[in-house]
Amino acid sequence: MKNIAFGQYYPAHSPLHAMDARMKVILSVLYIVAAFLCKNVLAFGALLVSAAVLLILSRIPARIVLRSLRPLFFIMLFTAVLNLFFATGTSVLVSFWRITIYVEGVYSAVFMLVRIIVLIFGTSIFLTYTTTPIALTDAIESLLSPLRLIRFPAHEFAMMMSIALRFIPTLMEETSKIMNAQKARGVDFSSGGLVKRAKALVPILIPLIVSSVRRADELAMAMECRCYRGGKGRTKMKVSHLRIGDFAALACMIAFGATLLYLNHRGIGYTM
C-alpha cells in the first residue's frame, strides 16, 4: 500500500539522475510532442529506439519501468482493439462475418500502442524514476514562477504538492489503523454488494477527514512558528543550476523532433 505512484524514485547514478529537474520537465513535455509528431513506420521506429536509448541512459532495470505499464494495460488493449476493428482504409486484410479488418487498421493499432507505451516510458523515466518528488515540486515551482505576473500562486501550488507528498504515507498508515479499529468493532469491509461496501467506508472516511483537518490546523501553526510567510523572501538550501549537459540534452531532443519530421516525409507503407 505504501508504494503508490509516488514512492517510485529509483536511486542510481546516471546522466538522467544528474540532470536539472526543470530541464527534465521541459524534455518530457517535448518528448510528448515528439510522440505525437510521428506519422509512419520509420518515425515510430525511431521513437521506439529513442525510448530504448532513454532506458539505457537512465540505468534503471527494464523490468521496473515495464511495471509502470501494467496499470494502463486495459487502456492500451482497448485502444488497440478499437483501432484494429474500426479504422477503415482501402486494402482489406481479412473479412469475416460482418467485420472487415484493413491493413491500415493494423498499422494504426500498432502505432497507437507504440505511442502510448513510449509516452508512459518517457514521462516516467524523466519525471518519476530519475527525479525525487521534492526536486520535481521545486522544478514545477521554478517553471511556474513567471506566471506570478498574472498572480498565479506558484509557490503555494508547489508547497501544497510537497505537503501532500509528505502526508500521503502518514494518512495511509492512519487509514489502516482506522480500518483495523473498525474491523475490531465488527465492521465488515470485504463482503456484500457494492452499496454495502461503499457504506462500510463511511466509518473510515469520517474519522480520517476529522483527523486530517486537525493535522492541517496543527501543521499550519507549526509552520507559522517556523517563520513561514509564503514564498516572499524565501531562500532554498538546495539550489540546482542548469549546466551545459542540460542544454546539450535539450539540443538532442530538438534534433530528435526534426528527425521525426524528416522521416515522416520519407515514408514507406501507411501514413497516419
Add this chain to the structure above:
Amino acid sequence: MMKEPFIHTKDLCYSYSDENGLQQPVLRGITLDIAKGEYVAILGHNGSGKSTLAKLFNMILEPDSGELFVAGQDLTSPTLTEDDFYALRRQVGMVFQNPDNQLVATIVEDDVAFGPENLGVPSAEIRARVDAALATVGMTSYARHEPHRLSGGQKQRVAIAGILAMEPNCIILDEATAMLDPSGRKEVIETVEALNREKGITVLSITHYMNEAARADRVIVIDDGVVIMDGTPREVFADPARLLAAGLDVPQCTSLVHALRAEGVALEGDPVTVEECADLICRALEVI
C-alpha cells in the same frame, strides 16, 4: 546575581471567544519572570491554559491585557510590525505534541532547512546550519531519510533540529514527550537538557510527567489560568496536597517518602529524583 529576564509577564490575561461570541477567560493574570538560560517545567492539568501561555510567548496569540516582554521586546506595544513577529518566532522555537504534524518536508534535512529557508538565509549557510543542527541532536546519519520511517523520539529530535537551525534563544516544548514511548521520551529530554547546559538555551517544558519536571531548575504550576506554585522542584513537590488539589500527580518518590513519613518512618529532606530517594531510604535503614 540577578540576570535580565528573558520572559517577563505581569497580570497577563487572555480569553478565547466561544461560538456565542462570549469571552472565555483562560489566563487570569499570570505573573512570571524567566531568566536567560533557565530550564523551567510548567505543570498544570488539561485545560489549565499552558498551551495558551506558550502561544503568547511567540506571538501566535496576542494578550488581552497585562505586561509581556520576551527577549527585550514589548509584545503589547502597538508599534510591533510583522517583521518583529518573525524575529521573535526565530528566537522562541516551539516543539508540539504530535511529531507527525510538525514536519513539513519529505526528507529529514529538507525539513530542518525549512526554518532558515523561511528566514532568507543564504544557501551555503543553511547547509552548514542544517548539518550542525542534525549533529547536535544526533540525527546526522538520518539526514536523507523520510520522516515517516523514523520513530517518535527521532521525529521529535528532527523537529528540535529544525528549530536549532533558526538559532533560537529559547525552546518551548508543549507536551513534546506525551506521545512517545519511554525510550523516545528519554532521547528527547536528554537532547533538550544538553542544549540547555551546553548552549545556554532557555527551555520551557510543558509536561505531564513529574519525573521530567523534577529534572528542571524550576517548576511552575498553573491552575485555572493563574500561577499557584513557583519554585525549585524540591520546594514544589514538598507540598503534595496542593499539587493534588490542582489536579496533578506527585512524583512517585515524593509520594513514597510522604507515605513512609505518615507511617512514622523518620526521613530527612525532600528527594525529587529516584537516586536521591533511594539514598535517603538506605540511610534511614542504616539508622534502624
